[in-house]
Amino acid sequence: MSFVNYHTKEINCKIVYYGPGLGGKTTNIQHVYQKVSAKAKGQMVTLNTENERTLFFDFLPLDLGQIRGFKTRFHLYTVPGQVFYEASRKLILRGVDGIVFVADSQVERMESNIESLEGLKKNLAEQGHDLAKLPIVMQWNKRDLPNIASTHDMQQKLNTLDVPTFEACALKGEGVFDTLKMISKLVLLNIKGGLED
Amino acid sequence: MNLTTLVKEFFIENEFNMISNRVALVRNDGTVLFANSLNSMESANIGALASGIWQAAQSLNSLVNKDVPEKHYRLAFDTSSEGIYLVPTQLNSVSCYLCCIFKDQINPAKLKQNMRNIAFLLETFIRDESVSTSFPSQTTRTGFLFENITDKEMDQLFGFTGN
Numbered sequence: 505m506s507f508v509n510y511h512t513k514e515i516n517c518k519i520v521y522y523g524p525g526l527g528g529k530t531t532n533i534q535h536v537y538q539k540v541s542a543k544a545k546g547q548m549v550t551l552n553t554e555n556e557r558t559l560f561f562d563f564l565p566l567d568l569g570q571i572r573g574f575k576t577r578f579h580l581y582t583v584p585g586q587v588f589y590e591a592s593r594k595l596i597l598r599g600v601d602g603i604v605f606v607a608d609s610q611v612e613r614m615e616s617n618i619e620s621l622e623g624l625k626k627n628l629a630e631q632g633h634d635l636a637k638l639p640i641v642m643q644w645n646k647r648d649l650p651n652i653a654s655t656h657d658m659q660q661k662l663n664t665l666d667v668p669t670f671e672a673c674a675l676k677g678e679g680v681f682d683t684l685k686m687i688s689k690l691v692l693l694n695i696k697g698g699l700e701d
Numbered sequence: 702m703n704l705t706t707l708v709k710e711f712f713i714e715n716e717f718n719m720i721s722n723r724v725a726l727v728r729n730d731g732t733v734l735f736a737n738s739l740n741s742m743e744s745a746n747i748g749a750l751a752s753g754i755w756q757a758a759q760s761l762n763s764l765v766n767k768d769v770p771e772k773h774y775r776l777a778f779d780t781s782s783e784g785i786y787l788v789p790t791q792l793n794s795v796s797c798y799l800c801c802i803f804k805d806q807i808n809p810a811k812l813k814q815n816m817r818n819i820a821f822l823l824e825t826f827i828r829d830e831s832v833s834t835s836f837p838s839q840t841t842r843t844g845f846l847f848e849n850i851t852d853k854e855m856d857q858l859f860g861f862t863g864n
Contacts, residue, residue, distance in 0.1 A: 507732045508846060511703050515846075516732050546742025549749060560753060563731075565745035568858045571850065576858065579731060579745065595756045599730025681859060689855050695846040 506601045506695045514575045517691045518599055519684075522624050523606035524616035525557070525585030528645040531674040532606060533564050533580050536684060539677065540566060558584040561596050571692065578688060585620070594627050602639040602691035604683055606674075607662055609644050609652040617662055639690035640667045643683045648673040704792065704827070708735045711826055717819050721801035721812060726823075727751045729796040751800040754778075755787055771796065777813070782806050786813050790820040792827045799823070 507516040521529040530550070537548045544567045551560035562582040569576065583593040605624065607617040625635050644658050653661075655671065663669055668686050672679025708726055712718040718737040725736040725744060731752035736744035758776055762769075776787040783804035790797050799820045806812055 507728070509703060509705050511706055518730060518732075546740075546745050549746050551753075560757070561749075563746065563749040565742050565749075567742075569860075571854055571858055572847070574846075577745070579749065581749070591760055592757070595753070595760065598756070599728075599732075685855055685859050688858070689850055692847055692850055693845065696844075697846055 506691070508574075508695060508697055510697075512575075513573050514577065515692070515695065516577050516579065517601040517688075517695070518579045518581065519602045519604065519687055519691060520596060520600045521580065521582040521604045521606055522593070522597075522620070523585060523645075524608055524613060524620040525587070527585055527606045527608040527613070527617075527620075528643075528672075528674040529582040529585060529604075529606045530558055530562050532604070532643070532645075532672075532680050532683070533562055533582055535674060535677045535680045536566065536580065537564055539681070544568070557586060558582055559589075560584065560592050568688065576688075576692070578691075580684075587619075590623065590627075593623070594630065597624075597627050597631060597633075600628075600633070600638070601694070602641075602687045603635075604641050604643055604687050605662075606643045606645050607658060609646045609658065610649055611651050611653050614653055614657075614661060617658075621662055636665055639687060639694050640665070641683055641687040641690065642667055642669040643672050643674075643679060644669060645672045645674050645679075647671045647678075648676065704795075705734050707827065707830060708792075708823070711823055712737070715822075720815055720819070721803040721806075723747065723800075723802040725751065725800045726790075727798045727800055729756070729798070734792075734797065747800065747802070751785075751787060751798055755789075755798050775813070775817070779803075779809060782809065784809070786816055788816050788820040790824050792824065 521532055523529055546565040549563040553559045564580040566578045566580060568578060581596050583596045628635050642663050644655060670679045670683045674680055712735055718724055723738055725747045726734045727748045728734055729752060731749040733744045733748035738744045755776055771789050778785045785802050788799045790799055799816055801816055803812060
């Protein structure tokens with residue numbers, strides 16, 4: 505749930521990067537961390553396993569400046585992608601305002617993408633959220649690799665809600681900010697509570 | 702007066718902000734409502750981690766202990782002089798955690814007792830003030846905060862990234 509302080513004019517929103525294991529969720533926010541100026545970001549928190557797989561979550565607080573007088577802060581989280589961390593994923597989705605679904609474009613990962621998306625729907629439903637009503641953006645990551653599914657195929661199999669999609673190569677930073685900018689816009693537009701009481 | 706302003710006043714006026722090296726009041730989704738750290742980014746990290754460990758501990762506990770109200774629990778990770786301590790508190794139906802990180806404490810038990818007292822006092826204070834908190838005011842307001850946002854505004858928001 506977004507948090508708006510009308511007196512101090514501050515907005516806090518929570519964006520979660522979701523998707524199958526090794527899909528590039530952490531790489532996305534690592535790129536954001538590297539590119540954003542020091543004054544706009546906090547320390548990136550990573551809770552990893554010994555082999556640098558996400559164990560619990562990654563977290564990056566990001567101050568994006570002002571929009572119409574409101575200071576905006578986005579809290580970027582990633583979930584652990586590995587199948588057996590379902591309990592952790594449920595916890596991290598609490599209070600979510602927007603989702604970036606990072607799909608792995610490699611053909612052999614399509615089943616994992618579908619499985620992860622189904623898990624997302626189920627986990628959101630358990631918390632009373634409907635994926636169709638929540639701001640969501642799809643990112644087709646790893647477009648630079650051989651043996652990737654066509655965007656048409658990915659669209660058909662994963663984007664049944666017809667949400668905005670972006671091709672990306674997060675390792676090179678391509679598509680990372682386009683994705684973040686779009687989800688940020690959708691989240692801001694979805695904040696309930698107008699200025700009139 | 703809104704909740705965050707009131708909470709801040711509560712801590713400052715009673716000097717509860719000085720009971721430990723770091724004190725923070727964190728909403729259950731990780732949003733920080735108050736922190737005595739001057740660095741707001743550090744506070745955000747405390748919020749995310751405090752919320753995360755509480756919820757993880759809660760899930761772990763629920764494997765064995767069912768249906769025990771959250772308010773009966775505390776969470777500690779400490780030695781005899783330093784560590785962290787979390788106490789749950791309910792502010793106008795919003796679940797929060799009062800968190801402190803401490804070091805060089807001669808009497809951590811006393812600090813923990815103070816934390817529990819503060820959580821109770823804060824709950825009572827907010828209830829008695831019957832304030833229009835940020836949460837109800839946000840939910841009772843109609844419409845959306847932004848009816849539209851232009852691409853130019855978004856570009857300005859992300860301008861500092863150089864992208």
